[in-house]
Each structure stands twice: as C-alpha cells, then as structure tokens.
Amino acid sequence: MAAVPDRPLDPDTVADCHLAFSKILERYAWAIVRDWSLAADVVQASFVALARFGGDVAPEARKSWLFRVAHREALRVRERQKPYSHSSQLATSAVLETQVTYEVNPLAKMAAQEEAEDLRDRINLLSVEQRQVLRLRFFENKTFAEIAVALQIPLGTALSRMRLALERLRSMSNETEDEKS
Numbered sequence: 001m002a003a004v005p006d007r008p009l010d011p012d013t014v015a016d017c018h019l020a021f022s023k024i025l026e027r028y029a030w031a032i033v034r035d036w037s038l039a040a041d042v043v044q045a046s047f048v049a050l051a052r053f054g055g056d057v058a059p060e061a062r063k064s065w066l067f068r069v070a071h072r073e074a075l076r077v078r079e080r081q082k083p084y085s086h087s088s089q090l091a092t093s094a095v096l097e098t099q100v101t102y103e104v105n106p107l108a109k110m111a112a113q114e115e116a117e118d119l120r121d122r123i124n125l126l127s128v129e130q131r132q133v134l135r136l137r138f139f140e141n142k143t144f145a146e147i148a149v150a151l152q153i154p155l156g157t158a159l160s161r162m163r164l165a166l167e168r169l170r171s172m173s174n175e176t177e178d179e180k181s
Contacts, residue, residue, distance in 0.1 A: 007054070007056045008051060008052060008053075009050055009057070011051070014050055014051045017066065021062075021063055022043055025042075025043045025070050026039050026042075026043045027039075028067065029043055029073075033074050033081070035081075038077050038081070041077065042070055042073045042074045043070065045073045046069045046073060050065070118176070122173070123169070125172065126168060126169070129151075130165035132151060133147055133151070136151075
C-alpha cells in the first residue's frame with residue numbers, strides 16, 4: 001500500500017479546531033474506549049493526523065473528518081487493550097455484580113427499560129430502508145461505505161437515510177416530550 005503524502009494544515013487552524021472540537025471528541029472517544037486517559041490519547045492522535053494530513057480537508061468537513069479519525073483510532077486502542085484486559089475482567093465483573101446487587105433505585109432501571117422500549121417502537125415506525133441503515137451502523141458497527149456495499153446503494157444514499165432516520169427519531173422524541181409537558 002502506498003504511503004499517504006503529508007499535506008500539513010496551518011498550525012493556527014489546527015489550534016482553532018482543537019478549541020472547537022477537542023472536548024466533544026474526547027467524550028466520543030471515551031464512549032468507545034471507556035478510559036479518560038486513553039480517550040485523551042485518541043484525541044491527541046486525531047489532531048496530530050489533522051496537522052499532518054488535514055491540508056486537503058475542506059473547512060466545513062473538518063469536524064466529521066476528525067470524528068472518523070477518532071473513531072478508527074479509538075477502535076484500534078480498544079483492540080490493543082483486549083490482551084491486557086483479562087486481569088481487569090475479574091474486577092469489572094465484581095463491579096458490575098456490586099451494581100446489580102446494590103442497585104439504589106429500582107425505578108431507574110424500569111425507566112431505562114421503558115425508554116429502550118419507546119426507542120424500539122420509534123425505530124419500528126421508520127421506513128425499512130432507514131431501519132436497515134441504523135441496524136448496520138449501530139448494531140453491526142459498519143462504516144457507511146460498508147453499508148452502501150451491503151445494501152447495494154450509493155454512499156450518499158446511505159448517509160441520507162441515516163440522517164433522515166436520526167432526524168425522524170429526534171422529532172418523534174421531541175413530540176413525546178411536548179406531550180408530557
């Protein structure tokens with residue numbers, strides 16, 4: 001595989017992007033690696049990549065480009081942690097057992113189950129095409145390019161279906177909140 005040529009981005013632009021996106025990227029990375037120090041490493045690697053290769057990235061696409069880089073880096077970090085996680089699995093299972101055994105508020109668990117059911121019901125109201133894209137993206141962790149190949153549709157169509165599905169779910173959620181008010 002040929003090496004990607006360096007196309008550096010202006011340091012001031014990288015600094016501006018860091019100010020704008022570093023916190024949200026760190027939370028996103030944490031959701032994948034579940035460790036704040038590793039999430040910070042993922043963010044740092046993402047901005048190093050932006051500084052080295054971001055010269056060709058359009059200004060309006062920098063945020064999504066950073067998220068793609070952070071996502072891939074976080075998955076790499078999570079994979080590297082697997083061989084070392086065996087010893088921590090016992091500790092993790094002990095913590096989970098403690099949480100289950102000493103759950104403070106059983107109503108919170110019921111509320112979470114109801115929210116999950118509501119979300120499943122809302123997802124079932126989406127079109128078949130939108131549900132397929134959601135399932136492949138969130139449950140099978142496929143990239144949009146992989147989704148497009150699997151469904152034999154253009155990449156833009158896969159992206160549009162995801163955007164429309166999320167907008168519809170958001171609007172249904174807002175309607176539900178308005179009804180509760």
